[in-house]
Amino acid sequence: xxxxxxxxxxxxxxxxxxxxxxxxxxxxxxxxxxxxxxxxxxxxxxxxxxxxxxxxxxxxxxxxxxxxxxxxxxxxxxxxxxxxxxxxxxxxxxxxxxxxxxxxxxxxxxxxxxxxxxxxxxxxxxxxxxxxxxxxxxxxxxxxxxxxxxxxxxxxxxxxxxxxxxxxxxxxxxxxxxxxxxxxxxxxxxxxxxxxxxxxxxxxxxxxxxxxxxxxxxxxxxxxxxxxxxxxxxxxxxxxxxxxxxxxxxxxxxxxxxxxxxxxxxxxxxxxxxxxxxxxxxxxxxxxx
Numbered sequence: 529x530x531x532x533x534x535x536x537x538x539x540x541x542x543x544x545x546x547x548x549x550x551x552x553x554x555x556x557x558x559x560x561x562x563x564x565x566x567x568x569x570x571x572x573x574x575x576x577x578x579x580x581x582x583x584x585x586x587x588x589x590x591x592x593x594x595x596x597x598x599x600x601x602x603x604x605x606x607x608x609x610x611x612x613x614x615x616x617x618x619x620x621x622x623x624x625x626x627x628x629x630x631x632x633x634x635x636x637x638x639x640x641x642x643x644x645x646x647x648x649x650x651x652x653x654x655x656x657x658x659x660x661x662x663x664x665x666x667x668x669x670x671x672x673x674x675x676x677x678x679x680x681x682x683x684x685x686x687x688x689x690x691x692x693x694x695x696x697x698x699x700x701x702x703x704x705x706x707x708x709x710x711x712x713x714x715x716x717x718x719x720x721x722x723x724x725x726x727x728x729x730x731x732x733x734x735x736x737x738x739x740x741x742x743x744x745x746x747x748x749x750x751x752x753x754x755x756x757x758x759x760x761x762x763x764x765x766x767x768x769x770x771x772x773x774x775x776x777x778x779x780x781x782x783x784x785x786x787x788x789x790x791x792x793x794x795x796x797x798x799x800x801x802x803x804x805x806x807x808x809x810x811x812x813x814x815x816x817x
Contacts, residue, residue, distance in 0.1 A: 568587045601613050610772040631760040653683055750778075
């Protein structure tokens with residue numbers, strides 16, 4: 529049945545639509561498809577008909593009430609949601625990286641920490657990449673919130689990671705020199721690559737922290753890596769087709785890609801940095817019908 533309406537899930541801040549998705553909305557509406565921005569924690573839960581879909585795109589405040597977000601996911605009609613609810617839930621915590629690593633994906637080396645006292649935090653750090661600068665962040669986090677770069681021997685602020693699963697990684701100097709790279713896929717097909725470089729003196733690549741982003745020419749080896757990450761994810765969820773959208777974030781360390789994150793829940797897809805990418809996403813959406 530031809531697609532007629534999309535319930536576009538977002539946050540209160542972007543109740544009128546995320547500005548960088550304007551071209552996507554215009555392309556859909558030009559084809560007669562109604563786009564309804566829907567604030568996940570304000571508006572009624574969508575009840576789409578057979579010619580409608582729920583597209584979970586920019587609910588960027590979901591971590592402010594994670595329990596409520598999970599209850600909202602449960603209330604959705606799962607058969608009409610993209611990406612699938614089970615995939616969204618799996619991807620909401622960064623420990624999905626453990627499964628991908630077990631499946632053969634090369635990730636940034638990681639020590640997983642669960643501590644109920646600052647003494648346990650100190651013990652975890654004593655056994656994790658000693659003598660090196662390190663990054664520590666919560667398993668449940670986004671946009672570099674509560675992410676710390678620590679000098680050798682330094683510990684995170686007291687209390688921050690108590691009873692809060694976290695991950696410790698070596699700081700990779702390539703982040704400062706080469707940045708983080710992202711491969712964006714629509715319905716399993718590669719669309720574009722974005723290189724994100726932090727501002728001088730910082731390690732965070734997000735534009736909100738001063739990072740600079742630009743499209744780049746992706747090598748064959750990087751494409752093979754990105755494809756392998758998606759293949760591992762799809763093997764985990766064989767009941768679903770390729771995700772409508774996916775972003776593979778990685779760093780080149782010693783010339784080899786190491787996965788930082790596979791974003792399947794609410795990634796920025798960088799349409800404003802990649803000419804033609806919005807139209808490719810529109811085509812992927814049209815193919816849902």
